[in-house]
Amino acid sequence: MASDDVLVARAREWLAQDPDPETRAELKALLEAGAPLEDRFGAELRFGTAGLRGELGAGPNRMNRVTVMRAAAALAKVLGPGGHVVIGYDARHKSELFARDSAAVLTGAGLRVSLMAAPWPTPVLAFAVRHLGCAAGVMVTASHNPPRDNGYKVYWGDGMQIVPPVDREIADAIATVGRVDELPLGSAWETLTAERIVEPYLEAVTALPIGDARDVRVAYTPLHGVGGEVLTAAFRRAGFPEPAVVPSQAEPDPDFPTVGFPNPEEPGAMDRLLDLAAETGADIAIANDPDADRCAVAVPGPDGSWRMLTGDEVGGLLAEHVLARTSGDDRVVATTIVSSSLLGRIAAAHGVRQAVTLTGFKWIARAARPGERLVFGYEEALGYTVGTDKGLPVRDKDGIGAALVIAGLAAEAKRDGRTLLDLLDDQARRYGVHATAQLSVRVTDLGRIHRSMARLRAEPPRELGGRAVESADDLAEGVDGLPPTDGLRYRLAGDARVVIRPSGTEPKLKCYMEVVVPVAGSVPDARARADRALDAIRDDLAAIVD
Template sequence: MTDLVRRAEEWLAQDPDPETREELSRVLRDGDEAALLDRFGAKLEFGTAGLRGELGAGPNRMNRVTVMRAAAGLARRLGPGGHVVIGYDARHNSDVFARDSAAVLTGAGLRVSLMEDHWPTPVLAFAVRHLDADAGVMVTASHNPPRDNGYKVYWGDGSQIVPPLDEEISAAIDAVGRVDELPLGSEWETLGDAAIVEPYLAALAELPLGEARDLRIVYTPMHGVGGAILLRAFASAGFAAPAAVEAQFTPDPDFPTVAFPNPEEPGAMDLSLELAEKAGADLIIANDPDADRCAVGVPLPEGGFRMLTGDEVGGLLGEYVIARTSGPGRSVAASIVSSSLLGRIAEAHGVRHAETLTGFKWIVKAGDGLVYGYEEALGYTVGSDQGLPVRDKDGIGAALTVAAMAAEAARDGHTLLDLLDRQAQRYGLHATAQLSVRVQDLSLIAGAMDRLRSGPPKELAGRTVLSAEDLSAGVDGLPPTDGLRYRLAGDARVVIRPSGTEPKLKCYLEIVTPVERDVPSARVRATEELSSLKAALSAALAL
């Protein structure tokens, strides 16, 4: 307890934030050892996802001291004279953390361009290359709960950092002393709309969007920062303004209408589905709060709507982009937890395909000529013959392209569901599902991974496990990562990995089913088989 108190008092002495000072002072006055241990018994680790965690006092929370240390570490790694672009979303303290970063970086002798408003993450990723900056910082926790915030770092190529850069920056952060002794600057450039949003929208206008535009769209930014810029993007491309879910349109860091501000979470899309029914919509589009992800919903022939999976959208967008780009050097990429469908599409069209580790930091580095990349968690980046305008997930560019694809299908008398059926008939039905286990104790995840490594299952749901690969050893030329991959008899696959941003163990299942009679029959069969496989895997995890 004595050491915890000493560290807390040292933290308190340098903390510039009255709110977290009061929080920590209260904990000290109460002698609350559990609260001190929670805040000072561990620290947020800086990795390839940067920093992400709950707001509050101490090194195991997101706060001004944590952010200033991160900025100082980044400054040390870059050195004086570098140029850093900073963006931020509308979460609690995002603007404060952005200004603190600007002050620390300029105080260390770097040039800083700070965005004047809360804008989407893809705008920041675009800005790094557009402004020829050396690095970028985005203050966001994407679709995490309201009390979280985060700190993402981009390098000069416009993509998120990968090893060993994360380790080098982390070591530099550890060497930072008291933040109240850091030199702080106050002279930085403010990036206005004309300097960065307009060039971003101009770049999206070069995507392969075709000419069909007759479509009724319902849209939600999920209380985030994508709304205004998406509407401008659609207007610039010639689409009628989507009908917005008004209760979710204005940025609100408390996300009052949803339990989790993630389109994949149960209930998150309820208001959008309700509006789509009333409006007779042809398409539902949703962004997550920082607008780097895009969710898609479509009407059903029998009435009602359903949300497409990330893999379904990934396959549709992949074939659409491949068909509308040209050149022998083109390539597409997807993560190892995404459907294998994109690889079969690419092979059929004579386009190179790459499989990468999870995360867009890896996808956009998959090779030259990349015109498209995706991961199943609703992340897509769409390019043209000129390449990718955004080297990260871009929920606004993806939304535009999905709308163009749906409008073109409608013009020709088809729906996105028809396009999915065509793909199933041509490439086999690639049915995917997830099993996600959220825990309070992270040691449970480590224990489950250890058990599976030491004793992998021989069969799952009656399917023989043909191979059990430990991804921590590095396989198929991929860098090592904490994960397992099982290949099963009957063209099935399971990938298991701990989440990089949440206390979850995530499992990704795929079964490829030939379409022998009709697609609906194949879907019923695949759904039943996925359900059995999920139950067997859940038993094997023993969580």
């Protein structure tokens, strides 16, 4: 821990170069008050998970203009002059400012820059990297994090989020960047209009295997994010009726005033959407997260109440839909080590390979081997990428494209007098009930997560939910040919599994559970047995991780 004098010296050095009057005033007030500085200046945001993400504020352990300009200068050093970089941004606090600072630093370093003209979804940026033939892309977003956060996501020329060693090279280069007020800045970047990039993106996603049915009533929310305009345009172009949109959440608002957390997975986040769906008699309800790379789905049940589908349920439906509408034994589908095992059974039934990766779309998008085509990938956290026989138009999760395909699937089911719940029952009869659930423990002290993981490594449980723990794998040692990662996997008696890992983007310890139950009688009976088993496992997990 640095001394108070060292921290004050660091703060004054930061203050001298900070171009932002807001964070300068914030830091001056802290210095004048003699406030603690350890959290801001005793550490710095770590460049990982394809970039930076953290709370807004002054200091190297916060997201601010100095942090962003240093990251842009580091990216410029790794790329070298002459390359082309496309920059996008969402509607969060300071996103456009961070994007413009990045453009100034990159053009000042001799790179060509295309800066998007408006806040658009993350999948539009991921698409733009390859469409424009860029060397790299930058998206300023914190996705579904709380309002006080922002982030900086980097894509490489292949249109995918960066992975080692590129992320380490950028992190190392950040350490060599001097004062940002001494960086050469440029201003001759290109403004990328909707005609140049949103239109080609819409053309690509409306060519996905949507099917030919269009009679479906959709209720939708962008959760105060940037997805509304693009999703509505995509539905219109694809020939669907225009969705009914939650009025209070339709426009971008960086404060996300109607939700506690702007994440469709969080309790209460979908309440207004489900109210609208019931009022309008919708067949399906769809939500994007604020940067529209995730897609949440809810459907009405037989009793009229609405039920959220899990990411694994949507992933299974989309996988079967895509595999039925593509061809070739070179196809591959992919999901992560924490997602359901259902995808493997679907893949086997269609005669294609399933790849299992570490968590994160930077790994899913790279799942195909030479000579293979990735036609579908998903992660249980509501992220999906849908392809065609020509491959993936977006090599990252795409909440707009996924929404189009799930709407098409719902329209086909409706035409046949059925629902998505009926399709899920079909899969249960064919492959067994694959019931999944999560337990997340949000913390303010990150040390709690490290202590919990250390304790579980030292003393793995012998039983969970009345099922013997048959094997315990430390993912940090690398398993099944995967790179090492901080996580634990327990295989339980009776075809059940638990994976425990720290979140890569939020201060959470996350537990992923799965129970597989064959359908011998009715599907509801099998689901009830699976749910009881999950509840028992969850109760035991809560006791050992909290």
